[in-house]
Amino acid sequence: MIKLQPVLKDYLWGGMKLGPLFGRDNGGKKMSESWEVSVHPDGESLCEGGTFADYLRAHPTAVDKEGSDFPVLIKYIDAAQNLSVQVHPDDAFARREENDNGKTEMWYIVQADAGAGIYCGFRRDTGREEFLRRVADGTVEELLNFIPVKAGDCYLIKAGTVHAIGAGCVICEVQQSSNVTYRVYDYNRLGADGKPRQLHVEKAVRVINFAKFKDETGSGAPEQVAGGTLRRLTACSYFSCRELALDGTYTECNDRSFTAVNVLSGEGRADGTPFRAGDSFFVPCGEAFSLEGNARIILTCEGEKE
Numbered sequence: 423m424i425k426l427q428p429v430l431k432d433y434l435w436g437g438m439k440l441g442p443l444f445g446r447d448n449g450g451k452k453m454s455e456s457w458e459v460s461v462h463p464d465g466e467s468l469c470e471g472g473t474f475a476d477y478l479r480a481h482p483t484a485v486d487k488e489g490s491d492f493p494v495l496i497k498y499i500d501a502a503q504n505l506s507v508q509v510h511p512d513d514a515f516a517r518r519e520e521n522d523n524g525k526t527e528m529w530y531i532v533q534a535d536a537g538a539g540i541y542c543g544f545r546r547d548t549g550r551e552e553f554l555r556r557v558a559d560g561t562v563e564e565l566l567n568f569i570p571v572k573a574g575d576c577y578l579i580k581a582g583t584v585h586a587i588g589a590g591c592v593i594c595e596v597q598q599s600s601n602v603t604y605r606v607y608d609y610n611r612l613g614a615d616g617k618p619r620q621l622h623v624e625k626a627v628r629v630i631n632f633a634k635f636k637d638e639t640g641s642g643a644p645e646q647v648a649g650g651t652l653r654r655l656t657a658c659s660y661f662s663c664r665e666l667a668l669d670g671t672y673t674e675c676n677d678r679s680f681t682a683v684n685v686l687s688g689e690g691r692a693d694g695t696p697f698r699a700g701d702s703f704f705v706p707c708g709e710a711f712s713l714e715g716n717a718r719i720i721l722t723c724e725g726e727k728e
Contacts, residue, residue: 423683423693423711426474426702429465431455434613437502439592443533444498444700452502458702459496459682459722464601467702474704484706485680486724494661494722495599496682496702498532498592505587506619507541507562507607510600511629512581519625520602524581527597528639528656528663530720531575532686535590541566543583543635550627557623562607567635574665578639578656582631594684596722598660604629648672649713659725666719675710679724683713690715 430446436454440446446453457465461475469477475492482489510516510525517523529540545567556562566584569577571591579585584606587593604622613619642654644665649672655663662679666672668690674681683692683703690696691714692703705711713719 423703423705423709424469424477425695426459426704427468428702429457429460429467431457431465434611435501435503435505437500439500439502439533440498443592445698446700453500455500456498457495458498458684459494459704460599461492462495462599462601469704477704481706483708484704486678486707490724491599492680493599493724494682495597495601496684496720496722497595497597499587499595501587501589501591501593504589504609506605506609507566507584507586508603508605509584509626509630510581510602510604511625515629516600516602522602523598523600525598525600525602526581526658526660527579527595528661529577529579529587530594530596530655530663530665531571531573531591532594533573533592534571534575537570538590539568539570539588540577540591541568541584541586541588542577542579542637543567543585544632545634547634548632550630550632553630553632554623554627557607560607560610576639576641576655576663576665577637578658580631580638580658582629583635584630594686594720596661596663596720655720657726659727661725662723664721666713666717666721668713668715668717668719671712671714673710673712674721675708676705676723677708680707681705681711682720682722683711684720684722686718686720688715688717690717
């Protein structure tokens with residue numbers, strides 16, 4: 423098990439909650455995102471001796487026995503303002519057009535202000551022309567499916583789903599290792615340069631799923647295990663996520679996949695090393711690990727093979 427150090431991102435919609443929640447310090451500046459477990463060149467996590475990507479290159483079977491590329495990027499997001507209405511492409515489109523992976527992602531709600539929520543897909547089947555008209559006249563939010571959220575909620579956002587994180591949400595996001603986003607509406611906000619932020623409507627309409635949103639998250643009920651309770655959050659071909667409510671000592675050994683360990687709250691010990699909220703670890707494939715204490719933890723592994 424190795425401990426990872428994050429990369430902080432400062433975007434105009436971010437806030438200051440990642441400091442008290444996870445011990446992050448950005449020199450007094452707001453923190454929009456904290457990239458916890460990442461090999462993406464736009465923000466590589468660090469570990470003892472170099473980058474996480476360096477570690478994986480030196481340990482080619484750490485992800486799985488087949489020596490696969492690391493498939494995910496795990497981050498914390500603090501939305502002090504609404505994020506833009508956006509969409510991500512699938513693998514085929516992203517690799518052809520952007521030389522990057524597509525992006526399917528999972529949102530786990532860490533904290534939510536009263537009345538906060540997220541936008542996921544469309545409230546009803548929607549046509550391309552109506553969507554473009556609504557983008558142009560600033561009423562696209564009326565087409566979107568708004569979901570009020572609370573801590574512990576989880577949603578799978580597949581590639582092609584129009585979405586936006588609403589103000590007041592702190593989210594743990596597990597996504598494909600990608601940084602491709604197509605903005606379609608941004609509330610006429612200005613960027614740091616004083617100009618409207620770039621939109622990508624032409625590419626967006628080529629990848630959007632215009633059908634009414636269908637929730638395919640597939641979360642389960644908590645199950646008692648030695649050391650606490652374990653709950654399936656979601657699974658797809660790219661990642662599989664569980665929530666561990668640690669209350670004692672939990673041990674595991676996954677001989678099929680790596681395990682990423684993200685501590686959302688509480689404290690304890692990981693293989694004997696003290697941890698606290700905000701700490702993130704990587705466990706190589708086939709390595710047993712032990713978590714002891716009282717904490718809420720997200721465990722992420724490789725996806726379910728199709």
